Amino acid sequence: MRAVFLDADTLGNWQGKSNQPLADLTPLANCFEQFDAYSLTTPEEVIERSKDADVIITNKVVLNADTLKQLPNLKAIQLAATGMNNIDLDAAKRLGIQCFNVADYSTFAVAQLTLQFMLNFATRACEHYQLTAQGAWQKSRMFTLTDFPIMELEGKTLALIGYGNIGKKVEQLATAFGMNVVVANIPGRPMRDNQITMDEALPQADFVSLHCPLTEETKDLLNKDFFHKMKSTAYVINTARGPVINEQNLATALKEKVIAGAGLDVLSVEPPSPNNPLLAADVPNLAITPHIAWASHEAKQRLIQGMADNMKGFVADN
Template identity: 85%
Template sequence: MRAVFLDADTLGNWQGKSSQPVADLTPLAECFDDFDVYGLTKPEEVIERCKDADVVITNKVVLGRDTLQQLPKLKAIQLAATGMNNIDLEAAKEHNIECFNVADYSTFAVAQLTLQFMLNFATRACEHYQLTAQGAWQKSRMFTLTDFPIMELEGKTLALIGYGNIGQKVEELAKAFGMKVLVANIPGRPMRDNQTTLEEAIPQADFVSLHCPLTDETQELLNADFFQMMKNTAYVINTARGPIINEADLAVALKNRAIAGAGLDVLSVEPPTPDNPLLAADVPNLSITPHIAWASHEAKQRLIEGMAKNIKSLS
């Protein structure tokens, strides 16, 4: 069986060329007789690199209908991710191409960053670190320097939008800090026993954390009307998908102090374009990380092992 990995660079250091931990592709390589690995693949290179492959592995390289029609040997596509939106699944089914993803490999890593955002908003540790680096503490007239307000997570209310594996892990960690957790129902979905309506949950929340997939119901779910429901002391955290938030509306809400702040690991376009309204210099109380929540070394290795397990099921 022959396979090609189109964008292994999305896993970071797989060639051992940096000081970062190596993403070991051995479990995947052992599944195939021939295994070609490319760091990145441009759209115009896809057909040539995949034409003789039984299995194509991809993270972000798009495999649409036109491409799949030109790959008659292809038997399976393995996503190096959970989301499958880069694959035309209908076309794959028509061509009898099996498609696999890997779920639950990054649950703890994503939950960990979610808590990191909350903890930093609570302690303002990053800002206080910067003050020390800038020499402000050294010039302080007393032993402490608390230029930014500090609060405790204990007793605060967290509203979760999305209650899959990641949402449940965030709930577990939040409760360890003594937080109250509400699970908000996504409009258009059936109400479950453990859920609260969005209209009830959001006005109570000190933190709103997104862990839902991007669907028609969740596209721009967080918009101007949503932010108006929130306390002006509350924070938004998004480690799910960028388009769940209307970015222009969030920028306005932050500028107008309609909410206290936001922590984002995802944006609507990645990498972001310079004209993204959230990247403007005058948007306050906003922390953005470059889609790192999933990327712990442990999570990457679980992803590789999960892909190998899927591939072995083809044999």
């Protein structure tokens, strides 16, 4: 059985051209008689590289109905991710192509970055690093230099939007810091016993953290009205999906000091356009990381092992 991994470099530069630990694809490769891994694959290259494959492994390559129809040998698609929005699942089902993903491999890594954003806003550590690098501390008239306000997370309220494995892990970590945690109901969804309404959650939240999937209900959930319901001292953290936030509305809210700041690991289009309103130089108190929350070495290896476990079962059944 032949498998092709169309975008192996999305797991980090596994070919060893960077300083990060290498992702070991061996458990996955060992599932197949032939395993071909490509760094990245353009839309024009998908058919040629996949035409003889029984299995496609991919993270971000789009596999739409037209593409799948041109791959008569294809029996399975393994996502190197949890989300499956890059695949036309209805077309795959009609064509008898099985689709697999891996859940819960990056829970701690994503929760860790969520807390990192909150800690950075609490201590303003990044800004104080920069002051030292710029020589400001060396010129201080006393032993300390606190040019940015510092607060404690203890006693602050965190509102979670989304309460799956990642949301629950964030709650656990936040509770360890002495934070109060509330779970906000997403409008349009049934209210659960552990939830309060969004209108109740936002006015009391010091931090709002997103851990929900991108759906019709959550697209542009964070908009002008949402931000105006928050405290002016509150922060938004997004390690979920970029389009959950209306980016123009967030840029305006930050510039007009409607909210205090935002920490984002995701944007609506990735890599982002230079014209993204959140990348403008005049947007204050905004920290953006390049979709790294999932990408700890440990999470990558759990992902690879999860894919291997799926594929062992699939090969055994075929």
